[in-house]
Amino acid sequence: MTDQLATSFVRRELVPQRPAPVVTTGFVGFLRTRLFNSPMNAVLTIVSALLLGFILVPTVRFMLVDAVWQGQDRNACLPENVGRAVGACWPFVQAKLTQLIYGFYPEAERWRVNLIFLLAVVLLIPLLIPRLPAKTLNAGLFFLAFPVVAYFLLHGGGIRGFGFTWFADAALAVANSLVDAGRKLADLGEGRGLFGLLSIGIGKALVLFGSALAIPIAPFTWLRDAIQTSGQPVWADLVLTAIIVSLLLFLLNGGFRTGWRALLLSGITFIGIGLVVAAMGLDHGGLPVVDSRLYGGLLVTLVVSVTGIVASMPIGIALALGRRASIPLIRVFSIAFIEFWRGVPLITVLFFATYMLPLFLPGNFTVDGLLRVLIGIALFSGAYNAEVIRGGLQAIPRGQAEAANALGLSYWKTTGLVVLPQALRHVIPGLVNSFIALFKDTTLVLIVAIFDLLGSLRAAFADPVWATPTTLFTGFAFTGLIYFVFCFGMSRYSLFVERRLNAHRRH
CATH class of the missing domain: 1.10.3720.10 (MetI-like)
Known part of the structure; x- marks a missing residue:
């Protein structure tokens, strides 16, 4: 009985061949799985192909096939002179x-623009490549030094002073602006009743505050005038600014214990600034000024x-x-x-x-x-x-x-x-x-x-x-x-x- 059951389940014919598996890799697989895997996707694929053909074929024909590539004036791009339909006029x-x-x-100064483009590419490409080292130095040069150099290359001109002179000028300008605004506000309030009295009070307060602010600024302005009357105002101001900034960084970063690194970096930075000033001649007028x-x-x-x-x-x-x-x-x-x-x-x-x-x-x-x-x-x-x-x-x-x-x-x-x-x-x-x-x-x-x-x-x-x-x-x-x-x-x-x-x- 057992032998009969065993032999009854033995297949006497060969199994029919199975169909080949559907290709899911390569170009054919991409078409089957992504573009024509359903009736809706097939319709969308065909419609999209027609739209692309409707847009791309005329574009390529206009920009490349029917385009005119050589010529000296408009006559080279006129259909009656070319003898056919004319596409893009590349001349x-x-x-x-x-x-x-x-x-x-100005054409004679365009080398300055080309130099700016070159510097930007040289500094930007290493910054965008993650594997390259010295990202901190590279970022400092691109975001801090490059804008200053680019400004003087584009605009031209020189500098009359450096950080200390700029600080004194800005502080004095703020004090004078407060005094002027206060006087104008006080004059505006004359004879205008209650609001006029309020305007006069605010104006006199601004004049008083601006005058008080000018008192501590006076030593800085005196030193600024002394620097400007020296033989080399730019270099004197640069040296003074370097000393003040370096000492501040030295003291704020730990002084004699841990401040030497900040002092060294500050010195290197100001030496680099001095080299740029000397190379571009900023202390003697710099490059010719080009209006924006x-x-x-x-x-x-x-x-x-x-x-x-x-x-x-x-x-x-x-x-x-x-x-x-x-x-x-x-x-x-x-x-x-x-x-x-x-x-x-x-x-x-x-x-x-x-x-x-x-x-x-x-x-x-x-x-x-x-x-x-x-x-x-x-x-x-x-x-x-x-x-x-x-x-x-x-x-x-x-x-x-x-x-x-x-x-x-x-x-x-x-x-x-x-x-x-x-x-x-x-x-x-x-x-x-x-x-x-x-x-x-x-x-x-x-x-x-x-x-x-x-x-x-x-x-x-x-x-x-x-x-x-x-x-x-x-x-x-x-x-x-x-x-x-x-x-x-x-x-x-x-x-x-x-x-x-x-x-x-x-x-």
Whole structure:
């Protein structure tokens, strides 16, 4: 019986061959699993391919196939002269390339702009590569030394003094401004009743305070005048500033016990400053002065965007921390600042900084037009970055700060070493999104008569030598590619940073 049961379950025929497994790797596998794995996805794939073909084919045909690559004027890009349909007129871009990069910067001084671009690349690339060493020195050179060198290369001119003279001039200007404002306020209140008496009282108080402030400033102004009348005012001021700053750093960092490292670093820093001053001739007038109204093109776009990005980060961090502060005055000020700057459009900020701000300044005090725009954009972007960073701060559990406090860390060490690094890691996409938006919003400076890349392009369109039906589209296509390259580069680098910082969280 057992043998019969055993033999009854033995298969006497061969098993039919199974179908080959579905390919899930390679190009064919990608098509099957990603594009045509369901009827809906197949329809969407076909529709998307048709849309891409409808957009890409005419674009490639306009920019490459039907394009004109050589010519001296508009005649090279006219269909009746070429004998066919004409696409992009690239000779126009070649003829206006220097204007699109430098604007109206004097041709003989454009080597200064090229040197700035070279220095920026040399300092920025090592800073962006995580494996390279000396990040602290590199960051100090890029964020502190490079802006100063770039300013004197772009603007030209020299310096009359250094840190001590600047401090004395600023302190004296504040005292004189208080006295002048107090006198004007007191004169305004004459014969105006109760409010006039209040105005007179506040004005006299300002005059008294400004006069009292000028008394301790008097020795500094006397020493400033002595430095200015010396044979080498810049070097005398540099040496005096180096001595004062170095001694302060030496004493604040422990004096004879632990202050020698700070003293050495301070000395090296001032020696480097002296070498830069000597190399650029800043003590003898420096390079020829170039007015900021001559700046333009890609130069202005990079100056405005980089300055706005770099300056808005510390402003945004300070405002985000201030909005979460326990001190009511700081919290209210931060909230008011953020809501004010977020409540007005950037165009209004640019108009106010360019045309209305000079009305509120003293008569003998002027600020360069480009500098006013840079300050306005930095404050505007800082308010937006503050909310992005605050979102990251709220994502950090309270236990992180409590654990740091339990270990004896102060508020600043807890914030700088524990909370803020984690918060910034969380908000990298939002910050980079703000940076990209700021880079593209630099085109708005054209409204206040500053010619950025797009403004220089519009100025180039006014040249009748290159007036053709396709010149307009060619120019916008070229500038659009430039904006895309910069924005896409920032986006891809942010993804790289995200992957690197979140590597420990992978499972």
